[in-house]
Amino acid sequence: MANQRLRNKTIVITGASGGLGEQIAFSSAKNGANVILLARNIKRLEGIKQEIEENYKVQCDVHYLDVSNHEQVSKVFQRITEENGDIDVLVNNAGYGIFEEAHTVSIEHIKGMFDVNVLGLMACTKEVMPQMRKKRYGHIINIASQAGKMATPKSSIYAATKHAVLGYSNSIRMELSLFDVFVTTVNPGPIATNFFSIADQSGTYVKNVERFMLNPEKLANQIVDSMLTNKREINAPKWMNAGSIIYTLFPRLVERVGRKAFFKK
Template identity: 45%
Template sequence: MVRNRSLEGKTVIVTGASMGIGRHMVRECARLGAHTIIIARSTDKLERLRSEILMQYDVAVDSFTLDMGDRNALRQTFETIKWQYPKIDVLINNAGFGVFTQFEEMRFEDIEHMFAVNVLGMMTATRMILPKMRQQGDGHVINVASMAGKVATPKSIVYSASKAAVLSFTNGLRSEVRKQGIRVTAVNLGPVKTNFFKTADPEGNYVKSVERWMLEPEAVAEKVIAVIGRKKREINLPFSMNAGAKLYQLFPGAVDTFAGRIINKK
């Protein structure tokens, strides 16, 4: 295989890096020669990933333990990163989680934490890094949103609302920084085979209903990393769910009526 040299010598930040899609994105960046800065809550998992990368690839990798919902700690960590690294080429805002339950039954603490991590954490990290990218005249921000941000469904309406905010923010940011040499991409995914659902769907009902459409995290990571440096507006996976989201935007009433049984399988 001919090595893609587009990331060699680049510095890439990945939040939510210790598991799932984030972990695979870090590995793909390292394979392509990037210096990765990996961020997650678990020090042990970060160190295991860091050790694996250093053993397999001739690249630098640095880790920072951080809860993206803690904005004071987030600011301190990203302030350190800004001063420690002369150039940041890519910020991948991947950290996020969901809780799938009826809105009236959801704890308000879970609602607050979801928005703190999924939305405010993403915005804060982006705001901390943008001045450096603007000064460089180059950079790429990739925000992992969700198909749920395009079509809200029962039991995941708060998660959907948080990801709709991510998507809306991403679209607006793209317009604001376009003339400054900064690219902005939204990643809208359907269900992925990761530990995400251990928190979101502990009983496993939703996973059973969508198992046929579930994406492999390795394949998703490859597609996301492949767009770095390109003016790619969105990545939408899988195709069938993206088609359904477009149909919903055109005929919301009809989709609510005829797809109700599928939508209510959580």
């Protein structure tokens, strides 16, 4: 059943050139929303735009955006507002990870992950908060990770960025609740996308978790179904989130029992 709340609404999606972001774009358009797609791969965005406009009677605009370039973020969002009006839903999906042990990961990669996963997300969010507060309407959806709830070996930096996203989201959720603006965090486990072509170049992690990987289309549909509702979190898969809850309650026990499995990256 279509999400009637989205008809003719404007949804902005960062990191929309592939994977989960691309699937969120298709699902949003299928539900009657006008979508604005942001990413660095403008050629890929143009292809998605063509496919959306051919299959759905909605407007689709694309813009080149490197979310780590904060000056560029401001200019792109200003242009969107001028051309499309107010943004109803922002999906902060842009992000990446590199799985290495903490003592080997380079400062360049550390800075890069924080610039994109944390500071880029905050920069995009800051652009939409004033208009949403003024209008007393809107929804910010931040794609975090189960890694933000339970860190494991070889993901120290990536997990740290996602912990930051959850902390930021939890804070602004309370701030924006006074203005009827919703904030949702999405905390998935591993998703079957090209994320791991960068994160796991050895292929070891993918080989070990392949059978547990989430379908990006199904997760995207779940996210889109929640748009413009006061949904606090989306956690998937449920069994992995249960593990995160148990970890919060009994961290020492989980680290001891799960040590062998955690190192399978």
